[in-house]
Amino acid sequence: MNCLFCEIANKKIASFKVWENEDFLAFLDIAPINPGHVLLIPKKHTKDVFSLSDDVYDKIFQIAKKIVKPLKKATLAKKIGLVVEGFGVPHAHIHLVPTYKGNELNPERAKKASSADLKKMQKILLNSFKHL
Numbered sequence: 001m002n003c004l005f006c007e008i009a010n011k012k013i014a015s016f017k018v019w020e021n022e023d024f025l026a027f028l029d030i031a032p033i034n035p036g037h038v039l040l041i042p043k044k045h046t047k048d049v050f051s052l053s054d055d056v057y058d059k060i061f062q063i064a065k066k067i068v069k070p071l072k073k074a075t076l077a078k079k080i081g082l083v084v085e086g087f088g089v090p091h092a093h094i095h096l097v098p099t100y101k102g103n104e105l106n107p108e109r110a111k112k113a114s115s116a117d118l119k120k121m122q123k124i125l126l127n128s129f130k131h132l
């Protein structure tokens with residue numbers, strides 16, 4: 001089975017990783033709605049967030065909550081938007097998107113970022129998230 005996020009979780013495909021523990025991984029969306037747009041996934045394949053076991057579901061939202069504060073600080077965002085949609089990749093994921101005004105959580109605003117910009121943001125967030 002070819003699942004993009006499983007391959008990223010297994011390090012078969014490189015990603016702009018910003019945080020991980022044994023069971024979860026956070027990395028930059030390469031087509032961010034705004035810079036610092038993070039995807040948080042469980043490493044174990046599950047088709048979508050609402051199919052996760054209660055335990056993993058609780059944990060992923062706890063981690064999302066922990067990420068919000070340093071993400072907001074690092075990006076100077078007014079709010080961090082949280083989106084669960086799941087049409088793109090059939091592996092549970094949560095979008096955490098720095099937002100500055102209302103109505104920014106629109107996938108049509110997503111634009112592919114350059115590797116240089118992603119690398120720069122990765123460095124900032126790795127540093128911001130190192131104590132999570």
Ligand SMILES: [Zn+2]
Nearest residue numbers: 003006045091
């Ligand atoms: Zn998967």
